[in-house]
Amino acid sequence: MANTLLAIDELDVAFTIGGKQYPALRQLSFEVREKERVGIVGESGCGKSLTSLSVMGLLPESAAITRGQISLAGKTLSAGLREEWHSTRGRQVAMIFQDPMTALNPLMPVGKQIAEMALTHLAVTRKEAKQMALEMMAKVGLSRIEQLYGEYPHRLSGGMMQRMMIAMALICQPKLLIADEPTTALDVTIQAQILALLREMNRSTGTAMLFISHDLGVIREVCERVIVMYAGFIVEDAPVQDILENPKHPYTAALLQALPSVEKRGQALYTIPGRVPPLTERGGGCPFAGRCPRAFGICHTITPELDTGMDGHRVRCHLYVEGRLCG
Ligand SMILES: Nc1ncnc2c1ncn2[C@@H]1O[C@H](COP(=O)(O)OP(=O)(O)OP(=O)(O)O)[C@@H](O)[C@H]1O
Ligand SMILES: [Mg+2]
Structure with a gap:
């Protein structure tokens, strides 16, 4: 198996607004291996861009790493060391943005x-x-x-x-390319061409990719593995095929249900009721509990752990314990 390139370990990132701290990324842990294509999916405000900005060392002034660390090709960034990161990460990571004009x-x-x-x-x-x-x-x-x-x-x-x-x-020749919604602003035909190009570049140069999108359909085209984020937490992480065929977290299932497909043509497209809570309205319990059709008692009070099943499929949901359905 390929070596670990990027390792994020129990990372917390918080904004300070009006003297108060608001957590925006919580207990974020994941790895990207050399040459791997990993997607991050979630609705607007889930923390996808903050994750990529953390890796780039480009968090806004009002945000900071409050816990945990990021390691890239053996170099480590931890809380309070933001200045140093620019030089240490060097040209190991490059990023492409949604709007090229800004870059x-x-x-x-x-x-x-x-x-x-x-x-x-x-x-x-x-x-x-x-x-x-x-x-x-x-x-x-x-x-x-x-x-x-x-x-x-x-x-x-x-x-x-x-x-x-x-x-x-x-x-x-960076080891890691972060692409944050690189095709969102493009029409579908051009989008497909750019996705094909990214896949091809990954194959020919061996650059690993962290591909961010709110669209699971786009992630499916490019990535081998997908991380599902909700309100600053990772709620699921598994190979793309696994997620498509066997979504475990109710949020992932809802994202899939909202995906347009040939079979659903002519039907009204499903939208997930409710919205991602803003930073100032996030409390304890499961981050998705307020919108979850399967939420029960403890979902509203205790935040579930990110549990790793036997097959390496990770899920943060009280319905699963050690990868088995219990609810
Ligand atoms: N500069 C900022 N000041 C205050 N809050 C911010 C700032 N930037 C982001 N946030 C908040 O942090 C959370 C995560 O934002 P982030 O930009 O990572 O979301 P995202 O998943 O990339 O969403 P989108 O799909 O809209 O790009 C959101 O609740 C957002 O409102
Ligand atoms: Mg974003």
Whole structure:
């Protein structure tokens, strides 16, 4: 089995708002192995982006790691050490965002921005950096690359821009690529192309991927394993096929039910009643209890442990003890 690349261990992240602390990530523990493609799914506000920002060392000023640690390729970040992380994580992790415009400099040609990335992080000359950028642009399926190299960001379509972002992220050969909703802003055809490209890049470069989406249908296309988050907690973690065929947590089951499919064509699409509670309204008990059709007594008072079944399928739900259904 491949080595562990990223290990997050009992991580708590909290926001300080008006002098009070509000936990946003709770007891977060998971691993990504070398070359593995792991998805994180959950509705808006579940903590997906905070998870990726924690790994990148890019948490907002008002947030901090209050407990636990993150290890990446053997280097460890723990509470209070945020400054150091930027240098230690080096070019091991790269990230692509939902909106490439926020990550690109509008005043610099895109090709040059890719070359700058190589120039900053690798021991290469300006000429070599440009050559690398052109090669990377070709690899991510862009054509007319010489001309495109000098083009400014606003001249590119959403799909081209996202390809550019992937080229920029991969030029320094990171061990881990974090993609936070990279296709949400794109139309379906372009989305499918970008997903195929990410899979292909993972295969050819061996870069592991942490792929974040609110859409289980998209995760299914790209990932081998999926982590389901709800209100800052991991509620389920298993191979994608397992989750699709045998969802254990009622929240995962609800996400699946809300997924459009050919069989459901023509039917009104199911939506999960209620909403993810905001940070200020999160109490004890199971985070999903308030919306769960199967909640019973202790669900409202005791937070279930994240239990690992015999098959490695993890679930945080009082209905399961040691992987067996008991309720
Ligand atoms: N700068 C901030 N100040 C206060 N609260 C924040 C801030 N950023 C995020 N939060 C809160 O932290 C929680 C997790 O946010 P996060 O952005 O990780 O959600 P997400 O799962 O990425 O959602 P989305 O699907 O909308 O991107 C949410 O309740 C959000 O309101
Ligand atoms: Mg987000």
